[in-house]
Amino acid sequence: MSITGFDLSFRHLCSPCIPPRFDFSSQSRRKIEYGCSFTAIRPVFCSMSSSSTAVSDSDENHVSTSYSRRLMTFMITFLLPLPKLMQHSGANANATDDLALIQGEIRKVLSKSKAAGVLRLVFHDAGTYELDDASGGMNGSISFELDRPENKGLKKSLKILVEAKTIVDEKQPVSMADMIAVAGAEAVSLCGGPTIPVRLGRLDSMVPDPEGKLPEETLDAFGLKQSFQRKGFSTQELVALSGAHTLGSKGFGNPVVFDNAYYKVLLEKPWLSSAGMTSMVGLPSDRALVEDDECLRWISKYADDQDLFFEDFMNAYIKLVNSGAKWRRD
Known part of the structure; x- marks a missing residue:
């Protein structure tokens, strides 16, 4: 296996017929800037001929230095992606924790009798979306639209989510759009429906969506x-x-x-x-x-x-x- 030109099998260091021998000298121990100590292995090279010959001190020092540099290059190249991987893993863990926090607070205020109203809240917030001008959508703007005739009766549903959001915000700020999206999924699950995964990270609109965008109840x-x-x-x-x-x-x-x-x-x-x-x-x-x-x-x-x-x-x-x-x- 080869990474960045470095043969991890170490077979290039020695004759194919003679197994490699390594000198783990304490003088070759080095520290690399990743908070861990690694030993720079100094190989004793074998002759490629049938009669072995001694390696001069200068040649050995040159080989050892060259090898150490190659090992350092390998370790840095190999380890550099780790911080990003760790950050990505941490981001996923945080998102999972945030979702669990939101779900927990919603479940405290949600009951089966309130489920239909909460689910309707989702449809009336997201249902204003229009492809042509990319207006409306799942953005929490329903908070500004409760006085519209089509949203009659939704004040109670929004109120219980505002109550839950207040508690969540004390630990981790969350948008109203995320609260509504998660609450609708919880309402479905609570009443025996499917478990629906909901992605977090929506931003709230600070203005109401345009009027007349929801499908009318009288449409054929x-x-x-x-x-x-x-x-x-x-x-x-x-x-x-x-x-x-x-x-x-x-x-x-x-x-x-x-x-x-x-x-x-x-x-x-x-x-x-x-x-x-x-x-x-x-x-x-x-x-x-x-x-x-x-x-x-x-x-x-x-x-x-x-x-x-x-x-x-x-x-x-x-x-x-x-x-x-x-x-x-x-």
Whole structure:
């Protein structure tokens, strides 16, 4: 094996027929500027001929000095990357610790009954993103937008996250965007959904996002698909993200259980029944999905396979909370 021109097998130091012999002289012990002591090994060279000859003192000193320099070069070249590796490892450890800290404080204030509101907070903060002008997105600007009609009822959800953020900030400052992104993932997990990894490092916006960027609840399937396409999401991702409505009081199964009941209920179309309150199931936009052939294919897949829904929701969620985010430079 050779690194920076140095043969680690030491075979170049001696005749192939005669094993190398090393003199571990105490005079050759040196210290290298890495806080550790290394011994510079001084080889006694063998003759390449069948009759061995003595090496002169001057030649030996020259070889020893040359060898020591080569060893020093090797050690420095080999060790230089270590500080970067250590820093990278330390950065990963810090990110893991920060995430654990945020998750711990969120879990103290989050309950299953509050999960739907917290998850809705994620959609309303990130859902303002537009590809064309790269505006909006996951940036914590929802803090400035709570008085908008589409954000009615979100003040309570934001309040519990502000409470958790206050505690986190005492140990490690965190953006509101990161708090919301992590909280949504925790809400899903708490209610039995998939565990969603969330990257940290988002920066908060200091101004509200433009108005009128969230998909309206009255849109038909064509309008929904167009709206999500402008945000960079496919029809499949639209249907997967819509499954978040399985939580809450929309009428899709157990309001505090994250499962694929949303899709099963959509296929049943209970709003067509004449039995009173069943007409209140879901939003107009939910009902519109099942009337579109492309959306219907994914609704049927998720109704049949909850694991597939969980996987696709996780991937779409990660994409959602990264949409439009501005990242801290470490």
